[in-house]
Amino acid sequence: DIQMTQSPPSLSASVGDTVTITCRASQDISIYVAWYQQKPGRVPKCLIVDASILQSEVPSRFSGRGSGTDFTLTISSLRPDDFATYYCQKYNSAPFTFGQGTRLEIK
Amino acid sequence: QVQLVESGGDVVQPGRSLRLSCAASGFTFSRYSIHWVRQAPGKGLEWVAVISHDGNTKYYADTVKGRFTISRDNSANALFLQMDNLRPDDAAVYYCARGAIAGATYPHDYWGQGTLVAVSS
Numbered sequence: 763d764i765q766m767t768q769s770p771p772s773l774s775a776s777v778g779d780t781v782t783i784t785c786r787a788s789q790d791i792s793i794y795v796a797w798y799q800q801k802p803g804r805v806p807k808c809l810i811v812d813a814s815i816l817q818s819e820v821p822s823r824f825s826g827r828g829s830g831t832d833f834t835l836t837i838s839s840l841r842p843d844d845f846a847t848y849y850c851q852k853y854n855s856a857p858f859t860f861g862q863g864t865r866l867e868i869k
Numbered sequence: 870q871v872q873l874v875e876s877g878g879d880v881v882q883p884g885r886s887l888r889l890s891c892a893a894s895g896f897t898f899s900r901y902s903i904h905w906v907r908q909a910p911g912k913g914l915e916w917v918a919v920i921s922h923d924g925n926t927k928y929y930a931d932t933v934k935g936r937f938t939i940s941r942d943n944s945a946n947a948l949f950l951q952m953d954n955l956r957p958d959d960a961a962v963y964y965c966a967r968g969a970i971a972g973a974t975y976p977h978d979y980w981g982q983g984t985l986v987a988v989s990s
Contacts, residue, residue: 763931796977798977805980808977808978849913853969853974853975858904858919860913860915862913
């Protein structure tokens with residue numbers, strides 16, 4: 763099975779900063795990566811599909827890049843509402859593995 | 870609007886069984902694959918299983934293969950997860966999540982609120 767290795771596990775940043783989260787697949791998965799945001803006690807929210815396509819109503823400060831095995835989620839000009847946990851997921855085929863998550867905390 | 874509502878979560882003893890349900894509305898249920906995803910307390914998301922739009926194809930995570938069975942009733946817009954031989958590490962919030970429309974490749978755009986399964990003696 764293809765593994766999804768997400769890094770870093772946690773990240774501390776300030777409002778206004780730009781941060782990047784990385785996800786690496788153990789095999790080529792084309793562009794079939796999604797990124798989710800989850801806040802404590804809340805349901806995950808899909809931010810990006812097909813590695814780089816923003817879901818509707820997702821702010822443009824979120825951006826995704828990558829194809830093949832290496833993918834990134836970048837959040838520019840961090841706002842207080844962005845502090846959450848972020849997950850990548852492969853969905854080209856089963857199993858639809860998630861990354862381990864990145865907890866973004868306020869510095 | 871798309872809605873997914875899980876039910877059936879409970880406290881069960883190790884080795885026992887439990888059946889979860891997910892009621893769907895607001896979209897053409899029979900056109901979409903549906904997934905189960907779980908999250909243990911304080912842990913990350915773990916994909917559990919998927920069933921195709923017509924129920925003919927099913928896939929499972931290795932951690933539940935042989936113990937869990939996913940099924941659906943398109944006439945009732947319902948999804949199920951039969952969980953047998955439950956173990957303590959199956960304790961989690963279980964979410965149903967919409968997948969791809971038939972013939973497409975897509976992640977989970979809609980999620981239910983989850984139902985809590987606790988496994989304890």
